[in-house]
Amino acid sequence: MQRIRPFIIRRTGGSGFGSNRRLLWFPFACTLVVLGLAWGQAAVFGLPYLAPVPEFNAATFTGVHGFPWWIRWAHFFNFVFLMMLVRSGLSILMDHPRLYFNNDCTPGTEWIRFTPLHVPIDRIWTAKDDARYISPLVALPNVYAINFIAKRVIASPL
Numbered sequence: 001m002q003r004i005r006p007f008i009i010r011r012t013g014g015s016g017f018g019s020n021r022r023l024l025w026f027p028f029a030c031t032l033v034v035l036g037l038a039w040g041q042a043a044v045f046g047l048p049y050l051a052p053v054p055e056f057n058a059a060t061f062t063g064v065h066g067f068p069w070w071i072r073w074a075h076f077f078n079f080v081f082l083m084m085l086v087r088s089g090l091s092i093l094m095d096h097p098r099l100y101f102n103n104d105c106t107p108g109t110e111w112i113r114f115t116p117l118h119v120p121i122d123r124i125w126t127a128k129d130d131a132r133y134i135s136p137l138v139a140l141p142n143v144y145a146i147n148f149i150a151k152r153v154i155a156s157p158l
Helices: 016-023 025-045 069-095 143-155
Strands: none
Touching: none
């Protein structure tokens, strides 16, 4: 039975983007070849013929106005899903308002902080101590807001 070895990325000196410099020439060279061939074709054969566009008069236009229904719905759903993405990002940012570039998240090493609170030295400080409330009207409702609503609905008399 043949044993499958995991794929290992080996660094050959340097770090990050510069260590794979040898592999970066290939897509760049392919792009230059395609652009060079297109330029050569246009230089030898010229640009393709385009028929002139007939005069357009908005007063005599009799076609369909606006965009097709499927484009309108696609834009509407794109807007809805992007708003959900922005609202979930706000929820995450309010739960963890300190952003770090390092793995240890030592207080005072954050590169940006969206809270006025400073980490105290005399007691244990957790990420939940940093969490701030944001209205469910602005951001997506979190577990605490859903629990609060569920307790009110279930506990309320009919």
